[in-house]
Amino acid sequence: MCTNQTTPEIDVTKLADFRQQLAGHGGIQHTEDQSVLIKPLDPRENAFYEGVEKNSAFKPFTPAYFGTIRLDDSQQNDPATHLCIENLTKDFVAPCIADIKIGTRYHDLDATPEKKARAVKMASERTSSVLGYCFCGLGLPGKPFADRDWITKLDKDSVVTDALMPLFRVAENRVGREYRLTVLQKLIERISEYRDVIQKSETRMIGSSLLIIYESDPDRVKASDGPQVDVRAIDFAHSHWLPGEGPDEQYLFGLDNLIQALTDICN
Missing domain, CATH: 3.30.470.160 (Inositol polyphosphate kinase)
Structure with missing residues (x-):
């Protein structure tokens, strides 16, 4: 489960690759209902999102932030910890x-x-x-x-x-x-x-x-x-x-x- 209490429940066994990514390094997945993106964690990006949470003026201009999630029980941080953010394309048909x-x-x-x-x-x-x-x-x-x-x-x-x-x-x-x-x-x-x-x-x-x-x-x-x-x-x-x-x-x-x-x- 993600660390942020406002995060929807996430079943990590039902994640799928996000195929609408236009740029970047890849490796992004989405939840079964496509509402949340699961992105490999970058500590600096996570810190910036945490700052956004404290900035009411900035917050409407970024995806909703749901904290972080561990995809397995490994104690190694890099492969296991991911960022959870809103999938901005979820409500669009075309x-x-x-x-x-x-x-x-x-x-x-x-x-x-x-x-x-x-x-x-x-x-x-x-x-x-x-x-x-x-x-x-x-x-x-x-x-x-x-x-x-x-x-x-x-x-x-x-x-x-x-x-x-x-x-x-x-x-x-x-x-x-x-x-x-x-x-x-x-x-x-x-x-x-x-x-x-x-x-x-x-x-x-x-x-x-x-x-x-x-x-x-x-x-x-x-x-x-x-x-x-x-x-x-x-x-x-x-x-x-x-x-x-x-x-x-x-x-x-x-x-x-x-x-x-x-x-x-x-x-």
Whole structure:
């Protein structure tokens, strides 16, 4: 059982591989009802989630955190202990999903000179260095989630034409032009709210992504009161709470450029 008392009951004998992961190192599983993801534990990420639990403004912009779980009786921490977080895709029928890494910086605060040099080179080869954001994954109905090689080759122009615009074209093709506009407006509003929280927070969000999800199933959309849209920050293995250090300017730079790109598409 997970250590957090609010966690749903989890039968570790009925876990299955999570097949909607767009980026990262893999190894994520989900519960039988698909409501909880079981992710290999990173102590720094777990510490960041524990900090989120104490921050009422930040909490709505991350997956729900359910503590940790041991998958066997082994006394070795690494293979047995996993993080339990909300599966953000669980309530969607035909989700359109984008994993967008935010920020210009890829190297952690304690990175060695060698790791820093590799991270700087990697950022320079992606749109992160010029826009402060880059696509790590794009999942559209009927398209394979694992096909991500082309994403690493996007530049500041093609990231809009080949990734952002196709992401929202699905809304128009499957539901209608007005729905596409409504989804964009809702996303801009949500990301702008999150940006205000970041501006008032003292963090360093290195390597963290925004997960953007919206529903594209026509029947589900018609049955709902409004667009089903979600935006959450994910992946905190290199994120830190740093009281007294001020807001994360390189992360804000990426959010501002992403908001501007969505606004341009909306207009």
